[in-house]
Amino acid sequence: MRSVLILEDKPDRLEGFRKAVRSLGSEFVIREWSTATSMIAECEEHLENTVLISLDHDLVAEPSAGVDPGTGLHVALHLAGYLPVCPVVIHSSNTDASWSMHNELRFAGWQVERVGPIGDDWISGTWLPTARSLLSARSASVTLRRPADHIERMKRTLLSLEGLAIGDALGEMLSYRCGEAGRRIAERDLVGGPWFHTDDTEMALSIVEVLRLYGFLNQDALARRFAWRFQRDPDRGYGSMTRKQLYELQAGGKWQATAGAAFGGQGSMGNGGAMRVAPLGAYFADNIAQVAGESKASCVVTHTHPEGIAGAIAVAVAAAVAWQQRESSSSSRRRVFFDTVLTHTPPSNVREGIERAAQLPETFSAQDAARVLGNGSLVTSQDTVPFALWCAAKHLDNYPDALATAICGGGDCDTNAAIVGGIVSLAVGHNMLPAVWREARERFPFEKPQERDKRSKT
Ligand SMILES: [Mg+2]
Numbered sequence: 001m002r003s004v005l006i007l008e009d010k011p012d013r014l015e016g017f018r019k020a021v022r023s024l025g026s027e028f029v030i031r032e033w034s035t036a037t038s039m040i041a042e043c044e045e046h047l048e049n050t051v052l053i054s055l056d057h058d059l060v061a062e063p064s065a066g067v068d069p070g071t072g073l074h075v076a077l078h079l080a081g082y083l084p085v086c087p088v089v090i091h092s093s094n095t096d097a098s099w100s101m102h103n104e105l106r107f108a109g110w111q112v113e114r115v116g117p118i119g120d121d122w123i124s125g126t127w128l129p130t131a132r133s134l135l136s137a138r139s140a141s142v143t144l145r146r147p148a149d150h151i152e153r154m155k156r157t158l159l160s161l162e163g164l165a166i167g168d169a170l171g172e173m174l175s176y177r178c179g180e181a182g183r184r185i186a187e188r189d190l191v192g193g194p195w196f197h198t199d200d201t202e203m204a205l206s207i208v209e210v211l212r213l214y215g216f217l218n219q220d221a222l223a224r225r226f227a228w229r230f231q232r233d234p235d236r237g238y239g240s241m242t243r244k245q246l247y248e249l250q251a252g253g254k255w256q257a258t259a260g261a262a263f264g265g266q267g268s269m270g271n272g273g274a275m276r277v278a279p280l281g282a283y284f285a286d287n288i289a290q291v292a293g294e295s296k297a298s299c300v301v302t303h304t305h306p307e308g309i310a311g312a313i314a315v316a317v318a319a320a321v322a323w324q325q326r327e328s329s330s331s332s333r334r335r336v337f338f339d340t341v342l343t344h345t346p347p348s349n350v351r352e353g354i355e356r357a358a359q360l361p362e363t364f365s366a367q368d369a370a371r372v373l374g375n376g377s378l379v380t381s382q383d384t385v386p387f388a389l390w391c392a393a394k395h396l397d398n399y400p401d402a403l404a405t406a407i408c409g410g411g412d413c414d415t416n417a418a419i420v421g422g423i424v425s426l427a428v429g430h431n432m433l434p435a436v437w438r439e440a441r442e443r444f445p446f447e448k449p450q451e452r453d454k455r456s457k458t
Helices: 011-024 036-049 072-079 095-107 122-136 150-186 199-214 219-232 240-250 255-260 278-283 288-299 306-324 333-344 349-359 366-373 381-394 399-408 413-428 435-440 449-457
Strands: 002-007 028-033 050-055 088-090 112-114
Touching (some): 002 036, 011 122, 028 036, 036 050, 050 072, 050 122, 072 095, 088 095, 088 122, 095 112, 150 399, 150 413, 150 435, 199 219, 199 278, 219 240, 219 255, 219 288, 288 306, 306 333, 306 349, 306 413, 333 349, 333 381, 349 381, 381 399, 381 413, 399 413
Parallel strands (some): 050 088, 088 112
């Protein structure tokens, strides 16, 4: 089956497209949207088999619908956040807007053609020959490789992302009075939502979106996604080196060069690779060796120092092992957690810190543990990851307590809680994340509007 995706609101044109797609052959199916909003929300599910996309620009809402249908430019901007998947035709009569769409897609590497809707039979006369020639040409595009159990993988990936996002937002909110975090979380003395997340979740979202679309960690796509997201929403508390790298990526720089050049060519040992990686550990959780490889690949797009990489591997493996042991009440769970992480984390200060964390009694307070292990106040991987893993291991069965401990330790509170939340959520499952917190967290961009509506009513 080969899908042709069409954005078009006029019934007579849609009839023409249906006929044209039928004439391409029986293996072709047409998928239609009349609003940009719905197409953006739904098209990614279909992109795996998509061979061509054709976009109108001006869309008229049905008077009864009461929603803004958006424009074709919205869809073009959305697609431009990814590497090309297939060729695109722009079939709008709005010339200026067509060129804007054309430019956005072309700058992002997509193959684009414009077809002017002139005359009565332009679909069969101009659009169809253009479609045929695009379909027969080999265009530079990324082949999607979603595994057979992609949907199952995405469920746990989104669970980890949700755990991470709540931790990030709560950690940020409580960071100025982190000593009170234990009491305020225990007594649920927290302000209402939305709880805005920071760079940790923004970058995790990019990882999740790449996995969600392609089914594997494509580093070029991830670099594109990081830059795309930063361009739209730069004020999320990114560190200064990351900001510099993201500006360079936006300007067309290659991630290999920008990441490698950080800190005079040493590469960054910041905690940025670790803070965003738990959902990736969830996606590959049934294969720990793969988790280790893919987490390193995700890290080096911005952080190439061995300490930065070791921290990302440790957190991703921790997330995977938390998921693997989600139903275990075994007394050996904590030991298996640390043993698995240590087996896969390369020799480094990070690994030495995790060895100390594994030895440190659970009865220690968060502050005492932070004194021994660090708490991210240096924002390095080795100062962050051992403490975060100690908090996660101590509370693998209690998500609120895990976050409270992570935040009480002070330091880089939002990142510590993001890491801990991304891991522990996988061990406890959705139902153990407080419903009020899930409600309060900021919505993710790919959550469908109706889900948002449903939430706000409950
Ligand atoms: Mg942050």
